[in-house]
Amino acid sequence: MSTVRFKLNTQAVSVSCAPDRRLLDILREDFGLIAAKPGCGVGRCGACMVWIDDLPANACLVMAFRLEGRSVRTYEDVAADAASAPVRDAIARCGALQCGYCTPGLAMTLTHLHQQTPRPDREQAASLLSGNLCRCTGYGGIQRSIEQLFPATPPLSADNSGDSQ
Amino acid sequence: MSLSVLHPSTPAEAAAAHRDPATAFIAGGTALQLSWRSPAPALTLIDVLALEPVHGIALQADGSLRIGAAVSLETLRTHATVAARAPLLAMACDSLAALAVRHLATLGGNLGWRFGDTVAALLAHRAEAELADGRRQALSDLLAHDRLPLILALHLPPPHPEEHHFYEKVGHRAAFTPARIALAVAVCIGMDGRLQDTRIGLAGAGLSGRRLLHAEAWLNACQAARLGAADRGLRAAVAADLPADPASARLAARILGGRFGRLQAGDAASEPATSP
């Protein structure tokens, strides 16, 4: 047993547990935060996506001892933030969900990408979503929401072709 | 009996702790825990991220690029200096796992995992590993250890300004799977059209990382304009590099033949590297 102290959403928290207990279990069992879902349990499906120090990370791969001093945000907090509204709207409007199991994880990655400067283009965004699997919508709706949220071509500042503007 | 974690404050302390066979280094932990069945084995994990010298990317006075072993694969994929000085490494990270895993996963862990895709790229970039006592060891020698010693950093000499690069990962699926093989190539074309200083790194499932020295020697004796996809000489040279695995040798020879064939057609696989 050891104690880790970290920031969870807006609060400072501490947890006493085995050092290799998974963040996903801590969130769901100790804090009742169930937006991050258990799926594959091995980093492949993205259903358990959280942000650690503002970067997407699979909660099923993170051991408790790694949380010391870090900041964890879950979809409960991100969804309550007005900054994620464009992503939430796009997912809803484009029908990018069916059963909804993958949706919080998908929204966490999409929101992170949407808040990047410069924003990735559609092709990059689709490729950066390769760690979020959906078993039931067929990806058509997800692709439509990508089209709504990301520019068709790379932003000028990411163009390294050496051509003059 | 359960798992415990040690946070060493110096590389010497970490290396000393590692003499106990019931220990393992842990960085991102993305590969390590996949090999466990629940519950975790009785093991002391030695936290590599607690060490200061494993962090950061810096150009050294001797012109080499020093990459800390704990740098994340997503940082390597997106870092401007890495793109300029170690383009094969950036390309390898571009088709390795997915964004969130790459945020957690480190370069040292990718080497420690043994079948990591970055190995091929690091070999083609002539990387040397910096060990706990400050010594540098060629990566190919390091990979011969059964139990890897602590790696603090990788040092990559500067690429030749006219170097061309290509990287190809072949998996059982198009994305997000361990490689069947990963091939990383650096090559220069001399004034006389001859290939020079060809370096081919290969890694893959069940294959320890290696340079394809026979294939490199065969290619270095070639005029770029003479290469064709079905060249028997190249196939024989690659087979000599992978004597125990004819299927991988055929696959590697086919990839190399195709990519070098395109080089011949004047369609270089990548622009020559430029200094940052």
Ligand SMILES: Cc1cc2nc3c(=O)[nH]c(=O)nc-3n(C[C@H](O)[C@H](O)[C@H](O)COP(=O)(O)OP(=O)(O)OC[C@H]3O[C@@H](n4cnc5c(N)ncnc54)[C@H](O)[C@@H]3O)c2cc1C
């Ligand atoms: C979903 C998923 C997809 C993946 N896809 C790929 C892929 O496409 N390609 C690929 O190559 N890998 C892939 N991996 C495997 C793995 O995540 C990566 O290889 C990763 O780079 C391991 O890094 P880590 O820091 O998490 O290593 P850890 O799990 O912390 O350690 C891995 C091994 O390296 C040792 N180690 C760690 N740091 C050091 C050090 N500094 N010195 C010496 N030994 C050290 C550890 O003792 C352990 O044996 C994938 C993993 C997952 C979960």
Ligand code: FES
């Ligand atoms: S449950 Fe974590 S990635 Fe699938």
Ligand code: FES
């Ligand atoms: S909406 Fe059902 S898994 Fe994606």
